[in-house]
Amino acid sequence: MIHIPPNSDFSIHNLPFGIFSTQGSAPKVGIAVGAHILDLTALSRCHKFDFDSSVFQKPFLNDFISLGKEKTVQLRKDIQSWIKDKNSVLYHNKDLFVSQADSKMHLPVRVGDYTDFYSSLEHATNVGKMFRDPKNALLPNWKHIPVAYHGRASSIIPSGQSIFRPKGQVVPTGATQPVYQPTESLDFELEMAYIIGKENKLGQTISTEEAEEYIFGMVIFNDWSARDIQKWEYVPLGPFLGKNFASSISPWVVPLEALDPFRVKGPTQEPEVLPYLQYEGMKNYDIKLEVGITPENTSERIVSRSNFKHMYWNMVQQLAHHTTNGCNVRVGDMIASGTISGTEASSFGSMLELSWAGTKPIKMHDGSERKFLHDGDTVTMRAFSEKGHIRVGFGEVLTKIKSHI
Numbered sequence: 001m002i003h004i005p006p007n008s009d010f011s012i013h014n015l016p017f018g019i020f021s022t023q024g025s026a027p028k029v030g031i032a033v034g035a036h037i038l039d040l041t042a043l044s045r046c047h048k049f050d051f052d053s054s055v056f057q058k059p060f061l062n063d064f065i066s067l068g069k070e071k072t073v074q075l076r077k078d079i080q081s082w083i084k085d086k087n088s089v090l091y092h093n094k095d096l097f098v099s100q101a102d103s104k105m106h107l108p109v110r111v112g113d114y115t116d117f118y119s120s121l122e123h124a125t126n127v128g129k130m131f132r133d134p135k136n137a138l139l140p141n142w143k144h145i146p147v148a149y150h151g152r153a154s155s156i157i158p159s160g161q162s163i164f165r166p167k168g169q170v171v172p173t174g175a176t177q178p179v180y181q182p183t184e185s186l187d188f189e190l191e192m193a194y195i196i197g198k199e200n201k202l203g204q205t206i207s208t209e210e211a212e213e214y215i216f217g218m219v220i221f222n223d224w225s226a227r228d229i230q231k232w233e234y235v236p237l238g239p240f241l242g243k244n245f246a247s248s249i250s251p252w253v254v255p256l257e258a259l260d261p262f263r264v265k266g267p268t269q270e271p272e273v274l275p276y277l278q279y280e281g282m283k284n285y286d287i288k289l290e291v292g293i294t295p296e297n298t299s300e301r302i303v304s305r306s307n308f309k310h311m312y313w314n315m316v317q318q319l320a321h322h323t324t325n326g327c328n329v330r331v332g333d334m335i336a337s338g339t340i341s342g343t344e345a346s347s348f349g350s351m352l353e354l355s356w357a358g359t360k361p362i363k364m365h366d367g368s369e370r371k372f373l374h375d376g377d378t379v380t381m382r383a384f385s386e387k388g389h390i391r392v393g394f395g396e397v398l399t400k401i402k403s404h405i
């Protein structure tokens with residue numbers, strides 16, 4: 001039987017899907033099990049699946065996800081029982097597994113479209129206080145609409161891929177005219193994102209009740225932001241070049257079903273939302289989040305501890321709202337939550353908030369200070385859920401910042 005360390009993110013309760021390669025192999029579909037990866041192409045040579053198993057040899061999960069939840073949920077259930085079953089093909093066949101240490105992870109899905117919500121009340125309030133009016137931080141629409149914008153899919157990158165400090169048009173402090181220069185306020189945004197697993201037709205809406213059928217799974221999402229570029233450009237049409245230079249994601253897609261034990265009640269929504277945004281049941285998830293900054297030549301400093309359960313608008317409300325005008329979503333589309341900030345200053349999900357627009361610098365272990373991120377810094381985000389003996393984790397998304405090109 002494959003050994004799974006008790007504190008592993010990739011427990012038998014998780015079984016997330018990803019795209020991996022080993023030396024000499026093309027990228028293909030695998031499942032993380034402890035410190036190993038179950039090679040589904042190898043498994044399909046010893047087991048006949050009731051679907052076309054060539055989906056496991058693809059460089060993205062899209063075709064596999066398109067099989068539908070009936071097949072993908074069943075596969076996870078089968079593998080869960082085979083890992084423990086002495087008579088199963090998995091139990092004795094160590095050749096079906098490769099070590100994660102010997103593998104390279106790739107972008108898990110071909111992302112067609114990417115949407116970024118703005119669903120944390122605390123984050124929206126903090127940003128409103130800093131950029132607009134401390135007394136009237138929330139705009140009048142915020143508690144009625146899950147606010148979002150369309151982002152750019154082409155620059156979504158996997159964990160491990162470095163980013164370059166972007167250049168852009170900014171207005172330096174004290175100046176009135178813009179200049180073109182490397183951003184001086186490079187920031188992360190701590191987010192989670194879900195991946196669409198089923199498409200709706202153009203013109204067809206998805207209700208809050210149906211929405212979970214359309215959500216395949218989740219990843220950690222770091223929505224890189226250049227605050228000075230963003231500040232100058234965002235009026236009146238919203239985020240553009242201050243955002244679209246990169247977003248980094250964790251490589252393992254945790255199926256929504258694996259998160260079932262961690263459902264919690266969401267915050268009370270007052271005023272009452274319109275009927276199409278109302279929902280039943282527990283649609284928030286208790287997922288613990290942390291962000292660390294590792295400057296070059298020193299150890300990591302954890303700068304934020306937050307939780308996905310803080311979200312004001314949940315995923316089913318976001319998807320119902322996204323399709324309420326008949327907009328169609330497709331398999332592989334990525335829908336991000338928006339920065340996840342808690343109520344405490346230590347749980348804010350961006351440097352903008354943690355350093356309160358640069359007025360409260362954060363000390364690193366080597367004594368250096370950060371208002372925003374420096375070249376050479378590595379930002380690592382981690383996420384996991386735990387309840388009793390059940391642990392389901394996302395691993396991490398790690399990115400190093402290189403100087404501008």
Ligand code: MN
Pocket residue numbers: 116189191223338339
């Ligand atoms: Mn964002």
